[in-house]
Each structure stands twice: as structure tokens, then as C-alpha cells.
Amino acid sequence: xxxxxxxxxxxxxxxxxxxxxxxxxxxxxxxxxxxxxxxxxxxxxxxxxxxxxxxxxxxxxxxxxxxxxxxxxxxxxxxxxxxxxxxxxxxxxxxxxxxxxxxxxxxxxxxxxxxxxxxxxxxxxxxxxxxxxxxxxxxxxxxxxxxxxxxxxxxxxxxxxxxxxxxxxxxxxxxxxxxxxxxxxxxxxxxxxxxxxxxxxxxxxxxxxxxxxxxxxxxxxxxxxxxxxxxxxxxxxxxxxxxxxxxxxxxxxxxxxxxxxxxxxxxxxxxxxxxxxxxxxxxxxxxxxxxxxxxxxxxxxxxxxxxxxxxxxxxxxxxxxxxxxxxxxxxxxxxxxxxxxxxxxxxxxxxxxxxxxxxxxxxxxxxxxxxxxxxxxxxxxx
Amino acid sequence: xxxxxxxxxxxxxxxxxxxxxxxxxxxxxxxxxxxxxxxxxxxxxxxxxxxxxxxxxxxxxxxxxxxxxxxxxxxxxxxxxxxxxxxxxxxxxxxxxxxxxxxxxxxxxxxxxxxxxxxxxxxxxxxxxxxxxxxxxxxxxxxxxxxxxxxxxxxxxxxxxxxxxxxxxxxxxxxxxxxxxxxxxxxxxxxxxxxxxxxxxxxxxxxxxxxxxxxxxxxxxxxxxxxxxxxxxxxxxxxxxxxxxxxxxxxxxxxxxxxxxxxxxxxxxxxxxxxxxxxxxxxxxxxx
Numbered sequence: 001x002x003x004x005x006x007x008x009x010x011x012x013x014x015x016x017x018x019x020x021x022x023x024x025x026x027x028x029x030x031x032x033x034x035x036x037x038x039x040x041x042x043x044x045x046x047x048x049x050x051x052x053x054x055x056x057x058x059x060x061x062x063x064x065x066x067x068x069x070x071x072x073x074x075x076x077x078x079x080x081x082x083x084x085x086x087x088x089x090x091x092x093x094x095x096x097x098x099x100x101x102x103x104x105x106x107x108x109x110x111x112x113x114x115x116x117x118x119x120x121x122x123x124x125x126x127x128x129x130x131x132x133x134x135x136x137x138x139x140x141x142x143x144x145x146x147x148x149x150x151x152x153x154x155x156x157x158x159x160x161x162x163x164x165x166x167x168x169x170x171x172x173x174x175x176x177x178x179x180x181x182x183x184x185x186x187x188x189x190x191x192x193x194x195x196x197x198x199x200x201x202x203x204x205x206x207x208x209x210x211x212x213x214x215x216x217x218x219x220x221x222x223x224x225x226x227x228x229x230x231x232x233x234x235x236x237x238x239x240x241x242x243x244x245x246x247x248x249x250x251x252x253x254x255x256x257x258x259x260x261x262x263x264x265x266x267x268x269x270x271x272x273x274x275x276x277x278x279x280x281x282x283x284x285x286x287x288x289x290x291x292x293x294x295x296x297x298x299x300x301x302x303x304x305x306x307x308x309x310x311x312x313x314x315x316x317x318x319x320x321x322x323x324x325x326x327x328x329x330x331x332x333x334x335x336x337x338x339x340x341x342x343x344x345x346x347x348x349x350x351x352x353x354x355x356x357x358x359x360x361x362x363x364x365x366x367x368x369x370x371x372x373x374x375x376x377x378x379x380x381x382x
Numbered sequence: 383x384x385x386x387x388x389x390x391x392x393x394x395x396x397x398x399x400x401x402x403x404x405x406x407x408x409x410x411x412x413x414x415x416x417x418x419x420x421x422x423x424x425x426x427x428x429x430x431x432x433x434x435x436x437x438x439x440x441x442x443x444x445x446x447x448x449x450x451x452x453x454x455x456x457x458x459x460x461x462x463x464x465x466x467x468x469x470x471x472x473x474x475x476x477x478x479x480x481x482x483x484x485x486x487x488x489x490x491x492x493x494x495x496x497x498x499x500x501x502x503x504x505x506x507x508x509x510x511x512x513x514x515x516x517x518x519x520x521x522x523x524x525x526x527x528x529x530x531x532x533x534x535x536x537x538x539x540x541x542x543x544x545x546x547x548x549x550x551x552x553x554x555x556x557x558x559x560x561x562x563x564x565x566x567x568x569x570x571x572x573x574x575x576x577x578x579x580x581x582x583x584x585x586x587x588x589x590x591x592x593x594x595x596x597x598x599x600x601x602x603x604x605x606x607x608x609x610x611x612x613x614x615x616x617x618x619x620x621x622x623x624x625x626x627x628x629x630x631x632x633x634x635x636x637x638x639x640x641x642x643x644x645x646x647x648x649x650x651x652x653x654x655x656x657x658x659x660x661x662x663x664x665x666x667x668x669x670x
Contacts (some may be wrong), residue, residue, distance in 0.1 A: 114660065
């Protein structure tokens with residue numbers, strides 16, 4: 001129950017609910033459903049980027065390449081080799097994760113700018129391989145008639161709405177994984193690395209292994225997104241693996257908010273919508289969107305969800321300090337109940353042993369707030 | 383043997399182009415600590431502006447490059463002032479993202495003005511020279527000569543002139559330089575302008591050989607990054623050696639193996655080198 005009182009979770013659930021209901025509004029419009037479903041596929045890949053960039057603070061520019069590997073694995077295996085979608089999807093995702101892990105072994109020896117550019121080179125090598133290895137990938141003629149997922153006679157995935165829900169359910173799992181990582185000690189470890197690698201190292205975090213796993217996880221999500229994308233669109237070309245694809249993902253995550261749970265989804269949906277709005281001037285959309293990216297990084301680096309989160313925290317902090325004071329005052333009159341107002345919060349087990357003095361409690365509440373929110377505040381501090 | 387000589391010259395000419403592009407990029411990294419991902423799009427704009435003055439306005443070739451270089455210098459200064467300067471205290475990922483925004487913007491602008499089709503810049507310098515039995519086009523000779531001249535001037539500028547020395551001072555120690563009265567903001571603008579100027583010269587020189595398109599900067603961008611990473615970010619000798627080494631490797635593999643391998647060789651070398659030495663071949667002790 002307590003989780004439902006957290007405005008962040010309510011917000012995330014509201015976003016998911018709105019997206020879950022889109023087929024009710026656009027169910028008959030195949031084009032719109034397809035655009036939204038492609039958006040969800042991208043969002044899954046963006047969740048991968050969120051783990052390596054948002055949580056761990058490493059700018060990986062190989063995500064478009066991983067997306068392409070996932071897409072081509074499904075595309076080629078279901079057409080040229082006549083595998084079923086699920087087999088191909090499984091092999092694609094496992095393969096992408098393995099390639100991610102192996103390239104991470106070398107890539108993560110480098111740091112910062114070196115890492116960013118090195119991963120960009122990995123992405124570009126993947127793109128070159130796909131666009132030039134004609135014998136296997138058909139190069140620029142692409143792959144046609146990628147299979148829809150099979151489901152016996154139960155569901156027909158050639159129906160855009162059915163496909164939408166399949167992608168949506170997988171996206172839900174990805175959102176939950178992100179949420180679980182964010183809450184767990186793994187998430188805190190990654191955030192520590194983002195704040196300071198030296199610090200993380202000094203307090204006994206295995207920085208190399210953590211980054212390695214985060215990078216493999218980002219490839220894993222990229223592979224899932226790409227594999228689904230191939231099936232949703234039915235046709236794939238080398239475009240699916242370009243470095244520009246990575247840059248697109250980067251814009252999605254930036255608009256939504258790096259390191260947040262809902263950010264990648266919100267950002268992807270909003271920017272996809274903007275892209276569609278500028279559809280008529282496809283090529284020129286970046287005359288507007290380019291400066292928007294720059295302005296966002298300069299003036300709003302936390303993204304939409306990051307800002308909403310900050311706003312929620314500010315209010316929560318005010319309320320908590322207020323109630324803690326009241327609570328403390330009540331205790332000093334000897335009428336307070338054990339736990340007090342703090343039990344409302346699910347993260348305060350430690351607080352049960354807290355001092356009954358009102359001001360200390362307020363201080364503790366605030367400290368707790370700050371540690372829990374390194375993710376939103378440390379961007380400002382930098 | 384003739385083919386080899388021919389390709390060697392082609393490789394050196396290409397190396398000259400890479401070098402002019404890479405030097406600017408590595409200087410920008412040294413001063414601003416930013417890998418300017420928009421560098422390739424500055425190259426592209428430089429090529430188009432040169433094309434505009436040469437073909438549409440009709441000024442002579444050298445003047446067209448000169449005017450374009452000055453315009454791009456101003457653009458580079460503006461890029462620093464409007465995009466990178468406000469981000470000077472942000473985490474390093476943010477600069478890269480902003481640079482990507484700028485890159486997309488420049489590409490879209492070029493496409494809006496000149497269209498997405500390939501364009502050819504007429505070769506103002508025709509003819510060819512015979513050296514050791516190989517036939518080298520005069521344009522490539524011009525590229526090699528210009529690259530050597532520009533690099534010498536640049537070295538003189540950085541080592542001897544007062545403004546150039548401020549660049550090196552800031553590279554070595556930003557705080558220290560500021561303490562002795564060097565304005566880091568001015569030097570940052572100067573450096574980015576200079577890098578845009580250099581890359582425009584490269585673009586103007588190579589455009590008559592290649593075709594122009596709004597995305598022509600993309601592959602150069604990646605290769606030049608491979609070069610400066612290879613040489614060690616911020617290292618001038620590294621950039622020069624890396625440029626010529628990669629350019630020759632590229633033309634040779636394109637000739638003797640396949641063009642696809644030629645295109646990828648820069649990255650294969652990059653992966654190999656970073657696997658062994660993660661900070662590049664000529665890495666300086668970079669202060670963070």
C-alpha cells in the first residue's frame with residue numbers, strides 16, 4: 001500500500017495506463033498504432049541506455065548498433081533461415097548481450113571521452129558490417145517480410161493492436177527491472193560510480209564488474225528493442241543500426257530524464273510525437289529539434305521526469321519537516337505514538353530508533369531525503 | 383609498384399586532409415576538454431560555403447576557401463559562446479549531447495539550403511604530374527603542399543605568437559593560465575574558431591575530389607575521432623602521426639583488400655590500440 005502513496009510511482013503508473021489505453025482511442029488507425037509500437041520498441045532500447053548512462057554515468061554510443069544487431073538477428077533468422085520468431089528473438093537477445101559483454105571488456109578499459117568515442121566506433125563497426133556484408137545481411141536492399149511472433153491460434157500478432165500489447169508487456173517488464181535496479185543495492189552501486197568512480201572504488205565497490213554488467217544490460221535491452229522492432233515494422237535496412245539511431249535514443253532519454261524510471265518512456269513518446277508532427281519536413285525537423293536539444297542540455301538537463309521528481313521531493317520535504325516538528329512537539333508532551341508520522345514512508349525503517357527530539361528527527365528526515373535523491377540533486381551540484 | 387606509388391601519394395594527400403581536421407579537434411579537446419562531435423558537420427558546412435562562393439558567387443578558388451574559412455571561424459566562435467560556454471561546469475556527457483544537437487542542426491540547415499542531393503565541385507586545378515611512373519593529380523599535390531604549409535604556420539602560431547601560446551598555456555593548466563592573466567573564455571573561442579578554420583581548409587581542398595552532401599561529415603567525424611583517440615586526446619604530434627598512418631592504411635587496404643575493409647580499418651586499428659593502451663599512443667598526462 002505504501003508504494004501507492006509515492007507520487008513518483010503514481011506518476012509512472014499513470015503514464016503506463018495512458019499508453020495501455022491508446023488502442024482504445026486509435027485501435028482502428030493502423031498507422032498510428034504502428035508508430036506508437038515502434039516508439040515503445042525504441043523506449044526499450046532507451047531503457048538500456050538509461051542503465052549505462054543514466055545510472056552509471058557512462059556515455060555509451062553503441063546502443064544503435066546493439067539495436068541493429070537485435071533487429072538483424074530476428075530479421076535474418078526468421079526469413080533466410082526460416083526460424084520461428086521466438087527462437088530468433090531469444091538468440092538475438094542472448095547474442096546481443098554476449099556481444100555487449102565482450103565489447104565491454106575492451107571498451108570499459110577506457111574512460112570518459114575515450115569510452116564515448118570508443119563505443120561510437122563499436123556502433124559504427126556494427127553499422128559498417130551490416131551495411132557492407134552483402135552476402136549475409138543483403139546490405140542496402142535490407143530484409144523483407146520479417147515474421148510476426150507466432151502464438152498458435154490464440155492471438156494474431158499481424159493485428160497492430162495485438163502487437164502493441166505484446167511490446168507493451170515486454171516494456172512493462174523492462175520498466176519494472178529498471179525500478180527494481182533503482183531500488184536495490186545494485187542501483188545504488190551504479191549511482192555511486194556515477195557520482196565518483198574513485199569514491200566507489202575506495203568504499204569497496206567492484207567498479208569494473210559493475211560497469212561491465214551495466215554495459216551488458218544496456219546491450220540486452222538494445223537487443224530486445226531491436227528484435228521487436230524488426231517484427232513490428234516487417235522490413236529492416238541498415239538504417240536500424242546507424243550512429244544517428246544512437247543519437248536519437250540520446251535525445252529521447254534527455255527529454256525524459258536520465259536516471260529516472262519513467263523518463264525513457266516519457267521522453268521517447270514525446271519526441272516520437274514531435275517527429276510525427278514534423279513529418280512533412282522530415283529532413284528539416286532538426287533545424288528546430290537541434291537547438292531544442294542544446295537548450296535542454298543547458299537549461300533543463302534533468303529532463304521532464306527529473307524536474308517533476310524534483311518538484312515532488314521539494315513538496316515532500318517541506319511537508320515532512322513540518323510534520324516532524326509537530327511530531328517532536330507532541331512527543332515532548334509525552335503523547336506521541338511509537339513511529340509517528342515517519343512510518344508512512346516506506347524507506348524509514350532505520351528511523352524507528354531515531355531520537356525522540358523533534359529537531360533531530362527533522363534533520364534525519366532531511367538527510368534521508370538527500371541520500372535517497374542523489375540521483376536528482378547531484379546533476380545540479382555538478 | 384606503380385600502383386603502390388600512386389596509392390602512397392593518395393594516402394599522403396588523404397592524410398593531409400585528416401591532419402587538418404584532426405589538429406583542430408585535438409586542440410579543442412586540449413583547451414575545452416570537450417570531444418566536439420559537431421566537428422564533422424563544421425567540415426561539411428565548410429565544404430558547402432566554399433562551394434557557394436566558388437560556384438554561385440564566382441570568386442576564385444583560393445579566395446573562396448579563404449572566405450569560407452573566415453565565415454567558419456566566426457561560426458566556431460559562436461558555437462563556443464552559445465553552446466559550450468554555458469555548459470562549462472556540466473558533466474562531460476552534456477557537452478557531447480549538445481554537440482550532437484549542433485551537428486544535427488548544421489546538417490538540417492545545409493540540407494534546407496543546398497538539398498540532399500550530391501553535388502560536385504568543379505576542379506579548378508586540372509592536370510596531373512608524373513612521379514616515379516605514377517600519375518598524381520595536381521589537386522592531390524596541392525593538398526599535400528597546403529597541408530604542410532598550414533601545419534607549419536600553425537606550429538609557428540602556437541609555439542611563437544602570443545595568442546597561440548595562450549592556447550598552450552590553457553592546455554597545460556587552466557587555473558594557472560587564468561592566474562597570469564590569460565582569459566580562458568577568449569582562448570576557448572579562439573581555439574574553436576581556429577579548429578573550424580582548419581577543417582574548412584581541409585574541406586575546401588578535398589571537395590573537388592569527393593562529392594558534397596549534407597552527411598559528408600559523418601564518416602570523417604568518426605575517422606578523425608579515431609585518429610585523435612589513437613594519438614592520445616590533446617596531443618598534436620599524436621594527431622599528425624595518427625592522420626598519416628590511418629590514411630595510408632586506409633588507401634592501402636582499400637586498394638589491396640576491399641573498400642569496405644578500407645572504410646573500417648580506422649576503427650579496427652582503434653579497437654586494437656585501445657585494447658592494449660587505453661589512453662592512446664601519445665597520451666599526455668591530462669589534468670582532470
